[in-house]
Amino acid sequence: MRKIKQSLSLVVCMLLVMSVLAACSSSNKEKDNSTPAPSTGTESASPTSEASPGEVSTDPISFDMFVNFSWYSLSWADPAAKSITSKTGVTLNITKPVSDDNQKMNIMLSNRQLPDFVLLDKTDPALQRMIEGGLLYSLEELIDQYAPEMRDVLPKEALANYKAADGKTYALVSFIEGEQYVEAAKKYNALVGSNQPTWSIRQDYWEEIGKPDISNPDAYIAAMEQIKAKHKNKIGFYTNANNVPNAKHLNVSAIVGLGTANQFGVQPLIKEGDALKSGLRSTEYQNVIKFLNKLSTKGILTKDSFIDTKDIFTQKINNGDAVSYAFTIGDGTKVPADNSSTSYAVMAPFDSYKQVRDGSGWTAIAIPKTNKDPKRAIQFLSFLSSEEGHKLTKWGVEGDTYVDAAQGPHYHMVDGKATYLPAYWADKQKDWNGVAEKNGLSEYWLTANSTWWNGPEWDATDKSFIEYNKMFGDHISYDPTLVGLELEPTSKLGIMEKKIIDLYASYYSKIIFAKDEAAALALYAEFIEKADKVGLAEIEQAWTDTYKAKMANR
Secondary structure, eight states: OHHHHHHHHHHHHHHHHHHHHHHHHHHHHHHHHSOOOOOOSSSOOOOOTTOOOOSOOOSOEEEEEEEOOTTOOOOSOSHHHHHHHHHHOEEEEEEOOSSSSSHHHHHHHHHTOOOSEEEEETTOHHHHHHHHTTOBOOHHHHHHHHOGGGGGTSOGGGGTSSBOTTSOBOSEEOSBOOHHHHHHHHHTTOSSOTTOEEEEEEHHHHHHTTOOOOSSHHHHHHHHHHHHHHOTTSEEEEOOOOOGGGOSOSSSHHHHHTTOTTTTOOOSEEEETTEEEEGGGSHHHHHHHHHHHHHHHTTSSOTHHHHOOHHHHHHHHHHTOEEEEEEEGGGSSOOOTTOTTOOEEEOOOOTTOOEEEOOBOSEEEEOBTTOSOHHHHHHHHHHHHSHHHHIIIIIOOBOSSOOBTTTBOOEEEETTEEEEOHHHHHHHHHOHHHHHHHHOTTOOOSSOOHHHHHGGGOOTTOHHHHHHHHHHGGGEEEOGGGOSOOOOTTSHHHHHHHHHHHHHHHHHHHHHTSSSHHHHHHHHHHHHHHHHHHTHHHHHHHHHHHHHHHHHTO
């Protein structure tokens, strides 16, 4: 009996050992095939090399996404978001900062605790800090492991023009206007699109004074004086230029434009030989302040333009409170609430109008190593990058009979190309933001390919845009060499830059609303002198050095 018990015990022990070994083997196999575990961001994590793309999961998953723009308004609760979730299983929990001071972003970086996605301006220094801190997955790494099809749909510039010093790409840039885009845009008379900066004028008031010439600054001012004499309670020229104090860098259009868009050809940076200088020194900028000062002394320009928020600006335009305003073609033909029988009209550009595009895109989305499921994350971005992804994020519902902005249909196919239904496009043109709030289309630009994104708006036979392209086309050029020159805010030069921006914020309103042109120019000279004492020339030298280094590597 004892021998039988001992034999049974031995058998049981052997079975237990075999069971444990089998379990360990199974566990190891599961680990080998699993998605990388979330990283704290303190180690150099990378996807498992043996992993393969496999079938794309549509199981429900929520990703946290931080959008580093305080003005961003959507919350993944609209028809577009619901359609994306139904197709991918992905829900985005979107958060944003209270103000555009990078405070929240800096706290996350200091703690090395980032959400699943970060969406920010491609020039935001926080992106470089994340790269240098080893906090992000490289796109090539994730794409090759989990979404190789993504290479076939991205513009070629996306994985070629945005590499870090180590030769890897850490963020996907949207709205690139590369070779593919420019070729398609010219084909469809769409080099000038709905986002083209313009001025608009209220047609009923313009017609009331006989539609005089407004093709140059002096003629425009004369016409505005006539209209203001008849409509004293209206804002004359409304510039929507309230973002100057929030500018993060000196080499941005918000600094030099002052709401005049590109009418005077002023650029953030100018080339003098092989050196770069601030556009604040340019003759074009001085023409801007002379023009705005003249408007202010005649009561045509008021301080509303420089203190109203974007929401208030939009509300006043919708109400018809302005005679003329600066915005874009897409928002340039609004119907004022106080007279539904008229509308605003996009003005032809002055001869001095100049827009220099860099074509390098706008926003960038990055996947931090704290992402809970990088495989699902890159496959989600791959889907959004595809043509089908653009249908859900921008094109909308296909069909032939327009019902409303929420339901659609929004587009139909014309000669093999998606084209917005005229009724929907007309509604969109009249109230871009309002329509976007109803359907969510055009607002989730995480991976926007400019060709597919803008394609439905393009109609080679559209008389309006044929005319707009004639009006503005010759005033547009491309120069991708003046990007990527931003200074690190916490560096010595970055601190100087912030001091000059603050100095400028304290001066520009005084310059514009000075008692006359002589006083305005005196204040301008005073500002430049103080800016030079703070270190403007040193900042310009830093821009020049970076520019030369970039050009040497091209």
